[in-house]
Amino acid sequence: MLDFIKKNIFIIIIFTITLFVGFLTFLTFIDKSFLELTQQNLQYLLITNIVLLVLLFGFIFFEIKKSIRNDIDKDGLSSNKKYITYFSLFTLIPSVLISIFSLFLFSFALEKYFDKKVTTVVNNSYELAKSYVEEVRNKIESDIILIAFDTNKSKNFLVNNNKEFVRFLKTQRLIRDVDEIHVIDENKKLITSTLDNLVNYVPPVDQALKMVLTDDRPLKIINAFENKSGAIMRLQNFDNKFLYVVKFLDKNISNYLTESQEAINFYYTVEEKSTGIKISFAIIYLIIVTLLLFLSITIAIRFSSRFFRSINNLMLASTAIGDGNLNSKVPEIKTDKDLEMLNKNFNSMIDKLKDTQEKLIINERHEAWGNLARKLAHEIKNPLTPIQLTIDRIKNKFADQIPQNDQENFKDNLKIINNQIKQIEKLVNQFSDFARMPKPILRENDLVNIFKDNIKLLNELDKSINIDFMFNNEKIILNCDNEQLSRVFFNLIKNSIESIHQRAEKESDFNKNISIDLNDYDDHIKVTMIDSGIGFGIFAANIKDILNPYFTTKKNGTGLGLSIVNKIINDHNGKIDFIPIDNGAKIEIRFNK
Template sequence: MNKKRLSLRARIIINMVLLVLVASVLIAAVTIYQYREEAKDYHKERLERKEKAIRQSIDFVIRETTYPKTTDKIPLIFKDEIFDIDAIHNLQINLYDLNGRLLKSSKRTILRDSTEAFLDPIILKTLANTVDHRYVVKNKEAGQTFQSSYTYITDEKFKTLAILNLPYLENDDFLNKELKEFLMRLAYAYLVLIFVAIVFAYFISKFITKSLRTISDKMNETRLEKRNKKIQIESTSEEIEALVNAYNSMIDELEASAVVLATNEREQAWREMAKQVAHEIKNPLTPMRLTVQSFQRKFDPQDENIHQKVNEYSNTLIEQIDTMSSIASAFSNFAKMPAQKSENLNVVNIVKLALDIFNEHYIEFYPETEEIIAKFDRTQLIRVVTNLVKNGIQAIPEDFENPKIKVSVVNEGDNVSIIIEDNGSGIAEDTKAKIFEPKFTTKSSGMGLGLAMVKNIVETYNGSITFTSQLEKGTTFKVTFPKE
């Protein structure tokens, strides 16, 4: 069964039932876990209580005995008393000497498969090395779980006389019965709840899909070339009403703009495309011109790094030429801009490469780290940086005494940000709202497409561009986009 082909009503019912089933399974799992933890704590505390009480009885016997209080006299000291203590506390008692040999047991018949005559050396070693000289061993035998605690018995002067062993059987019959009864009651409750969920989901889905079907039918009938009717639905939810109002508003706007759109759409599209392409071709020319001037000014045949510098200048020119070539090729295919590509880039290196084409000495670069990897188009990222830096250069007056442009690349969790700060003339308040609009410019030359293009590129990669500015103090642009 393909869930994508299911109707909305079926999906609502199935999801409601699944929600109840998942909740029931989770509650049952938590309940079983809780019961097991309680049983574990109960047996642990019960063994500790019995051990404490038995030790008190043993200490009393040792205090009152007339026999010498030595290890070899333990069988005589507890000749009959060990059975009395067993009868009082209903727990088998085994006494071993310090070498692990059985001295006395309250079990009258000692079977080899149940009571060992000698303790395991590991038990003796562990008991001696523990801080409180207490060791508990847990094992399973014949489907039942046993705990055996081992502690030292001492006299009044805290001299160790023997090792006390208490075998304890964990009987969970009562807790298991109680758990089984609770799970049965929970199952009955959730069966009723599933039935209620199905009925509830049926009526809710019927109410929702009725309105949605009406809206869907009207939308399918909508045509640009004819007059469309508005949707009229009564007694619906707030969300459906908002959807209907949005559709009716769209119909009004559609009718108002249909005639204008038909006459101006093609002409305007080609006009804007021509301006955009002209601006895109002009962008690489400025870096190319700056690169050639820099090469001409700094060329020194005697420089030992002349070949490396020639390669860097050549790579920069080739990259910009490739950009122009891609623009021209794309424009020939119905005037499209270069296709957006997503490739893993070291943003720090790309920004540094974009800054290398500028000759201004006051441009400073501050990367947070040497490597910040993100997915972006290499050519588009260079275009973003060069446009913003060029705007910063143009915003600084020529006679300014201390010009400065600071470019930073910072890591912000799942995002990377490029910050370009200048101390130029700033942006006036009345022009801030229009700064990213196409064809808007405050310069005497240019078509005003640079920032609009930057905004379009950044938003294509689910990023954002913001700025802050103060007159005569400067402007800061911040470009942020996700790494993935």
């Protein structure tokens, strides 16, 4: 997720800005924005929206093109491109159809919203509320006339009886359904009131009282800010006394009226700017749909690329294998679990195929060299016997005839010939051993004991070299030929000892050490041998040649020892690797169970 955000940070920023400007344009059209609803502001906003949309489309097109180039073109699979095209079309076509349908639906709904019937209802609702308020405010005018009439008629009863005057006014308040009734003088001084707490008395404005002084008709006073309506009228039967009546309008009704007025204003503002609102809605919808399309196409490209890249890698690897290149591997990239398992199994199959091929090549090579060794041994051994007999006959026949001073030289020459014959016989015997390598007789044997026996024997022959033997189980059982594996381990340890002696001829200050690790695992047994000898030297670069028959680095070597070792290990379903290291050599042997 973070990687996706980093790669598309510019698109996300432009999308956020474009969406913000789109909403700002919409709010400005309905006069709910912090920007003033003017023609100039709307023009600026629409131009900004167009520029941001062009930038957004440009970045999205560039990113999709880059994704196609990086994730699809380099794989070179036509199937990949085809499925990406299908997926994009199946995403694009429904989105476009839904967009068109949504825009038509929004336009239709907006038009229905401004239908003549709806407009009539809106206007009538406001007029109804306004008429009700006017009726309440006008009613106070008739109420004060009636209250004044009753008060004038009851003058004789009320004029000198303040308590009865107050009770009379309170009765009138209940009958006429008003909130306050006051009797005041020409200076607005309170004479009598229905208020229990006279502190709450609020006198009428001076202008109203002056108007009543010049005109005996009742005067209506409206205080919309305090939701209060009042009326003031002269009491004809009282000297310079005035009746002042107050009626409070219900706050809810007043709020409803204000809200109705605001709603009507908003309604007509939206109606007037309906075209602009449609454009704003289309812009916002286009922005969101574009982003969703970009996300869906990007996901499709990434998914398809991951899927088809694995298939493409398998195709390339299988083609290379078909051409005989068994070193080819399928890159184990992160993809679907099933495809990852397929890649691992394919690579495992290639490894097994390569091992099988190497074993076949080794067996064919050994068989060819074995046939050659058998013929050489036969051809060389046949004349050796008559040569040896001839040498013995010459010695017996001519020993007495050689002058005394040449006797010693004669015997030395015959000795040299005999030594050479013995060396040839030894070589012939090795040829015969190599040619007649028997098939292993497999039985369960303990490798720990095999190693211990060979180490004990070699320690007796040369005690100057330390041999460390470590193993992870007391018994490590392998189905093998005891005699052949004993020969393998003996030859390898003996080679390490000889390598250490060769190094000792050149330098003396080093640890003469051989370490052997024998480890038993679930599916295989691993042997690791490390010595501090001369190593592989100049043959480190072509280390595999060391296993070829008749290849040797020793002065008097035949080059058959490691070939025999390799053949025995291969016959035991194993593999040997020679690894060059600093100041020594390392050998790893793996036996599959």
